[in-house]
Amino acid sequence: MKLEGKVAIVTGGAGGIGHGMSLALAKEGAHVVIVDVNEENGQKVLEEVNQLKEGLLFIKDISVKENIESIVNDTVKHFGKIDILINNAHASRNVPFIETTMEHLDLSFGTGFYPTFHFMQACYPELKKTKGKVINFASGAGLEGQVTQASYAAAKEAIRAISRVAANEWGVDGINVNVISPIALTPGMEHWRAHNEEAYDQMVEKIPLRRLGDPEQDIGRTAVFLASADSDYITGQTIMVDGGSVKLR
Template identity: 75%
Template sequence: MKLKGKVGIVTGSASGIGKGIALAMAKEGAHIVIVDVNEKKGKETLAQVNEHAEGLLFIKDISKKENVYEIVSSVVEKFGKIDILVNNAHVSKQAPFSETTEELLDLSFGTGFYPTFHFMQAAYPELKKSQGKVINFASGAGLDGQVTQTSYAAAKEAIRAISRVAANEWGPEGINVNLISPIALTPGVEQWRENAPEMYDAMINRIPLRRLGDPEQDIGQVAVFLASKDSDYITGQTIMVDGGSIKLR
């Protein structure tokens, strides 16, 4: 029960990596606030979270700043504090660099970068009180410059940049800010595996550990570590949870 009594917000947690993190943290005793736009899947995740700890569900469009502040205010009213902030939600569309439009950039920044930025600012007063933990998300798309990922890579690297700034500024106040760069078997990847098995196998063969991460058992457990006291002396770092695909120097 490493997170017993803690209160954590996890965005994009109705399914995939976000759900895996929400369940992993709930099983360690944390009260989890699920934030998503998918009501059906959000309610399913809430029911699973409630088997282990108290959960709370918000079906909100977090690309709108006012919704972010409303969620933070409601969480504090309900639980009295915020200990953990996990900014996982992000939507983007792929396109070659020469065909990437401002609309595609706006989609990626509007659903990934700006919600991360706004949640961090909105939750900062509470994180300062609790000496809390922020977990943001990077991606190999940005670190490695993956083709057709211009808008996604740009937003993810922007998130890495503000995370490092916040780590430096908030460190003296006892707030840790770190990032996870994952590769995981999400529902979207499972569908892609069915539609393009040869491409999927080729991807697996490029991963040293020869498998994709499990959202709860692999990604979720690292998130638990970063949210717990075990990581108190780690901040401003990008943790690669990708089976060894990228080695940072």
């Protein structure tokens, strides 16, 4: 049990990759604090987590800074500490660059970058006490400049930037800050696949390992590694969990 007794906050923890990580962390003994806006899915995932280890669920809009502060404070009140912060939640719209508006940018930064930034600041005092771990999320959209994803790519690269800054500043406190850039077969991707079989097959053909990652076994297990003592000497890195699609230099 690599994470026995640890307390982990997972934003977007009720769906897709977040669901997979919540289960992977709980199976290793962590108390998982699920943060999501989908109450129905949140309750279902909390039930799964509670069968493994006591968890918490917050159904709150994390684009509101005050909600983030409330989540952090209530987590500490309930469990007494925070060991792991995973910033996974993010929403965006795909449109061509020339059609990208401030509304698109505000959605992407408001649900992804700013919550990541504010959660990191709010959790810092607790993470300093526990010599904790931060895991943020990037994307090949930003690393490769994928078409129609200007707002999403910009926010994801901004997240990578502040992750590197925090890794340099917080290393002296014993806090590790790393980034996962995943490709995974989520329910949303399954839905898209059902209506775009040919495009899906073409996408998979471009992945060296010829498959999409599993949210729990591939992405979740990587999160467990980065959240555990096994990764104590790794910080400031972007870990590509994408079947070899992007090879960082």
